[in-house]
Amino acid sequence: METLSQRYFQVVDRIRIDCEAAERNPSTVHLLAVSKTRSAADVLALAALGQRDFAENYLQEALDKISACANDTLCWHFIGPIQSNKTRDIATSFRWVHSVDRAKIAQRLSDQRPAHLPPLNICIQVNIDNENSKSGIPLSDVTALAEHIASLPRLQLRGLMAIPRADSDDNNRAAFDKLAMTLSSLRHTITTSGEVAMLDTLSMGMSGDFDSAICAGATHVRIGTALFGPRQVKLQNS
Ligand SMILES: *Cc1c(COP(=O)(O)O)cnc(C)c1O
Numbered sequence: 001m002e003t004l005s006q007r008y009f010q011v012v013d014r015i016r017i018d019c020e021a022a023e024r025n026p027s028t029v030h031l032l033a034v035s036k037t038r039s040a041a042d043v044l045a046l047a048a049l050g051q052r053d054f055a056e057n058y059l060q061e062a063l064d065k066i067s068a069c070a071n072d073t074l075c076w077h078f079i080g081p082i083q084s085n086k087t088r089d090i091a092t093s094f095r096w097v098h099s100v101d102r103a104k105i106a107q108r109l110s111d112q113r114p115a116h117l118p119p120l121n122i123c124i125q126v127n128i129d130n131e132n133s134k135s136g137i138p139l140s141d142v143t144a145l146a147e148h149i150a151s152l153p154r155l156q157l158r159g160l161m162a163i164p165r166a167d168s169d170d171n172n173r174a175a176f177d178k179l180a181m182t183l184s185s186l187r188h189t190i191t192t193s194g195e196v197a198m199l200d201t202l203s204m205g206m207s208g209d210f211d212s213a214i215c216a217g218a219t220h221v222r223i224g225t226a227l228f229g230p231r232q233v234k235l236q237n238s
Helices: 004-021 041-046 059-069 082-094 103-112 137-151 171-194 210-215
Strands: 030-034 053-056 076-078 094-100 119-126 155-162 202-204 220-223
Touching: 004 030, 004 041, 004 202, 004 210, 041 059, 041 082, 059 076, 059 082, 082 103, 082 171, 094 103, 094 137, 094 155, 094 202, 103 119, 103 155, 119 137, 119 202, 137 171, 155 171, 202 210, 210 220
Parallel strands: 030 053, 030 220, 053 076, 076 094, 094 119, 119 155, 155 202
Antiparallel strands: none
16 A cells, blocks of 8 residues: 555656646645545644645634644645634634635635734635535626625735536536636736736646646645545544
C-alpha cells in the first residue's frame, strides 16, 4: 500500500506535469489538502512534508482539528455549506472561505471577521451545472453577489469556486472553462465599476478531475482522496 508521503509527492508531481503541459508556472497552482474526516495526526504528517493549505467541510470537526494541530503556519480553508449561525466561528478560524453563495452569509462573515486579522479571502460558489442538489448560485447571479462582496470591508473577494457534475471528463472540462470565462468577465465588470478586487482565484478540480482543471486555469485544486486514500464515514456532524 502507498504511504501518505508517496501519495503526496505523486500529487505534487502530477500538478507540476499538468502545469508543464499547460505552459503554466507551477507556483500559480495551490494544492489544498482536503482533510475532512482525517485526523489531526494526518494533517501534521502532511505538514511535516511541506504542505501548508488544508481545507475542511464540517465546522465542528474543523475547529477541533485546528486546535489539536496548534500550528500557526497552516492556512485553513472552509469549503463546506455554511449555515448563518456558524459564520462567527468561520470568520474567526479560517483564512479562506470558498463556499459563499448568499449575500446574507457574506455580510455576516464581514461583520464578524475579527479586527486584528486581515480581511477574509472569499470565493463565490457557483452551481456550474445547474443541479438541484448542489450548493452555489446560478451563473446569472454571480455579478450581483460579487459586487456586494467587493463592497464589504472585512472581506477580500478572490474569485470563484465550483464542483462540476462529475459525469464525464468532457462535461467537467466544459464546466471549468465556463468558470474561467466567468472570472475573466467578472474581473472586467468589477474593475470598471471601480471596486478594488484581486479576482485571481479559480478554486476547481478534485482528485478525479484536477488535471483538466489545471489545464483550464485552476489556481486552487482541492484534493482529498488522492492524498489520503478513500474516505471512511465522516467523523461527526456539525
Ligand atoms: C470532499 C471535497 C473535495 C475533495 O474531494 P476528493 O474527491 O476526495 O479529492 C473537494 N472539494 C469539496 C468542496 C469537497 O467537499
